[in-house]
Amino acid sequence: YKHILGVPVRYMDMESVDSQFYKSLVMLLENDIHEWDLGLTFSLDAFEFGENKVIELIPNGSTTIVTNDE
Incomplete structure (x- = not known):
């Protein structure tokens, strides 16, 4: 609802x-992600x-x- 009202939405x-x-x-946010080697990239896997598809x-x-x- 915040977004509809124009109020900034925060992760909290x-x-x-x-x-x-x-x-x-x-x-x-609270940890060093390098320690986990999650293999995260700036992409999403989607089924459309x-x-x-890779977005x-x-x-x-x-x-x-x-x-x-x-």
Whole structure:
């Protein structure tokens, strides 16, 4: 509802919507992700219209590793 009202939405707002997702966000923010070697990239795997697709969130996102700096 905040977005509809033009109020900035913050990650803390997710706690009341999806507590497990919120806990995952907090864990990522509070820890050095390099220690876990999660293999995260700036891309999403999606299933659209019966086929798998890779959606890049930034140019070359599927080959850009997520770091604490980016």
